[in-house]
Amino acid sequence: MKIKEESIVKPRPTLDLLNEEENIWNVELPNDYKKFLINYNGGIPEQNSFNVQSRTYAIDRFLCVLEESDENVESIYDIDVTxxxxxxxxxxxxxxxxxxxxxxxxxxxxxxVCLDYKNVNKEPRVCLWNHEESGELDPITYHVANNFNEWINSLK
Incomplete structure (x- = not known):
């Protein structure tokens, strides 16, 4: 996975911050995703497309984790803000x-693109959340990959 270095949002999260966020979100993040955030927080991938249901989608950028989103110009990409x-x-x-x-x-x-914790025993699947079809308390999603690594490796 190649990320445009200048696009990485700083400061990068620490493991302690990610553990705090897990408690807030009431989820367990996959270890490969935690490593990804620590290395590439909010970055823009060079290979940014993937296929779902015979359509090709393109990533604008990954979301980031910030300790203080108020003080960062990239805060619109913070997961909590989203x-x-x-x-x-x-x-x-x-x-x-x-x-x-x-x-x-x-x-x-x-x-x-979301980690799907709805029907998970351990590791969340990756899904695409459709903003146009989804309503309040009615999310419309499409399965993308069985886990984060599978999805990252499928990017073209």
């Missing part, structure tokens, strides 16, 4: 503590 904007559209349960779908990348068309 969740604040669209979280009612990422769950079927308004009383849920944590997340069912965790956005990890924004696409050029406004959709998001």
């Amino acid at each position: 969740l604040t904007r669209i979280e009612e559209r990422l769950t079927t349960n308004e009383d849920l503590v944590g997340v069912e779908l965790l956005p990890i990348a924004i696409l050029f068309n406004g959709d998001y």
